[in-house]
Amino acid sequence: MAESAAARLDVFLSERLNITRSAAKKLIDDGHVTVGGSPAKASRAVAAGEEILCEIPAPQALDLTPQDIPIDIIYEDDDIAVVNKPQGLTVHAGSGNLSGTLVNALLYRLKSLSSINGVIRPGIVHRIDKDTSGLLVVAKNDAAHLSLSEQISEKTCRREYLALCDGIFKEDAGRVETYIGRSPADRTKMAVVPKEKGRYAATNFEVVRRFAAGYTLVRFRLETGRTHQIRVHCKHLGHPIVGDPVYGSKRQKFKLNGQLLHACRLELTHPKTGERMAFEAPLPAYFSEVLEKLDREERGRAR
Numbered sequence: 367m368a369e370s371a372a373a374r375l376d377v378f379l380s381e382r383l384n385i386t387r388s389a390a391k392k393l394i395d396d397g398h399v400t401v402g403g404s405p406a407k408a409s410r411a412v413a414a415g416e417e418i419l420c421e422i423p424a425p426q427a428l429d430l431t432p433q434d435i436p437i438d439i440i441y442e443d444d445d446i447a448v449v450n451k452p453q454g455l456t457v458h459a460g461s462g463n464l465s466g467t468l469v470n471a472l473l474y475r476l477k478s479l480s481s482i483n484g485v486i487r488p489g490i491v492h493r494i495d496k497d498t499s500g501l502l503v504v505a506k507n508d509a510a511h512l513s514l515s516e517q518i519s520e521k522t523c524r525r526e527y528l529a530l531c532d533g534i535f536k537e538d539a540g541r542v543e544t545y546i547g548r549s550p551a552d553r554t555k556m557a558v559v560p561k562e563k564g565r566y567a568a569t570n571f572e573v574v575r576r577f578a579a580g581y582t583l584v585r586f587r588l589e590t591g592r593t594h595q596i597r598v599h600c601k602h603l604g605h606p607i608v609g610d611p612v613y614g615s616k617r618q619k620f621k622l623n624g625q626l627l628h629a630c631r632l633e634l635t636h637p638k639t640g641e642r643m644a645f646e647a648p649l650p651a652y653f654s655e656v657l658e659k660l661d662r663e664e665r666g667r668a669r
Contacts, residue, residue: 446506540570
């Protein structure tokens, strides 16, 4: 049941099921979605109170190859798995790239994965960027996927990140609300754009520590999950994430292979038992080493 109006049916399904808009459009175009009992187009506006039914089709044959890629599964049961993803590992395959991803590793290590998000994204409920490390939950069946997607949509799945940002944050805590869409200057990037050209994005932040060398360690809590959301919001604030090759400064003080952004905490309700669960992942060594270096510099200045 639609609780509020959405711009388009495919956008509504994408957000409710936490799948890509193209995957939502395919479900609609293939006749798996009805509104008020009738087939509808992807562009149809959704009104509050309308009944929307989505039938999840049987999974298609999967061409991805299971690969013995080392991954850190910190929790697993019959319905979900929680993975601490390393920096440098892409979450799922893309066009022309069907190997070396987290999905390939999951196919090797897990007996089953949900099929809702398509044949190249089995089990994937939410993503983190290739060069971002940390926690994500994987669905092992479609019922779990639907439950987790609803939790993300309803903002009851809590996702927290730690990032080292350039510059000194003036406020101890705050909230960023913008619309994010493709950058008009570079379509490979995301950017803060006018409402009519983007999707609503909300990020909460809290300063953990300010370093005299001109950096701030910040904890972020996502309310929405737009592509590159924290990275784009940090740039928007004038404090890009250290090491970010896309939205940050090309000048690097530290030898890094990507942004210092880590999904450190994940809270969710178990899809079957209803138990509230919380998971934490320590900072990777390369991130901790940068903080230790800044701390040593600061103590050295104080002498």
